[in-house]
Amino acid sequence: MLVFWEQKLVFLATPKAGSTAVERALESLAEVAIARPPALKHTPIYRYRRFFQPWLEKSAQAEFTAVALMREPVSWLGSWYRFRQREDVMHPANSTRGMSFDDFVLAYLKKPRPGFANVGSQAKFLLGPDGRGVEHIFPYEEMGAFLAFLEERLGCEIVLPRVNVSPPAETALSAGVEARLRAECAEDFELYARVRADAAGEG
16 A cells, blocks of 8 residues: 555555555655555555554545556456466465366355455445445556556656566366356446446546
8 A cells, every 4th residue: 555645645555456566666755555464465445544644644634545456357367376376375275276277266255265266356345335435547458558547646757667577377267167256246246337437538
C-alpha cells in the first residue's frame, strides 16, 4: 500500500496484479509505503476504509482517493498457480508443484480451500461488504492506462521494473472446470467485466 499525501491518493496492492512492480517504481515518491508484512501490504478496501482512511482523512483534513489494479480472474489464478510452483515456496503445503492447473482451480472451488489454493478473491479485496469499492480500478491487462492515470496525478514519468515473475507453466483450463469457476466465482468475473467496460469508456 502506498500513500501519496499531497495528491490525496492511495494505491491498494491487489495480490498477483503487478503490485510489487508498482511499489518498486513509486515507493520513493510516496509519503507512506507499506511493503511488509503481506497482511498490511495487501490491505483490502474494507480494512482500508475501517482503519486507514479515517486516520488519513482526519490527519489531512481532506478526502483520499483509492486506486488499484484487477487481473482477469483466470489469469489471476494462473499467476497464483505458477507462483506457488517456485522452489522457494516456504511451506510445502502451499506448493502447487506436480499438480495441473485444473486441479488447482478445483481445489480453489472447495470449501474450505486447502492451503495451496487459499488465495482469496479479487472481488472481496476490491469491494467492501457495503458495496463501496475502490474508486478507480484499472485492468492489469491495460497497464498503460493505469500508468497514464498515475503520471497525471503524480506529475512524473513512470517505468515499471520487471520483478516477482512467476515461472512458466501450462494454465489452460478444461471447459468444464472453467464453466464451474465462472459460475461459482461470478462476482469476480462480473466486476472484471465492469472494470474493462469502464476502462473502454474512459479511453
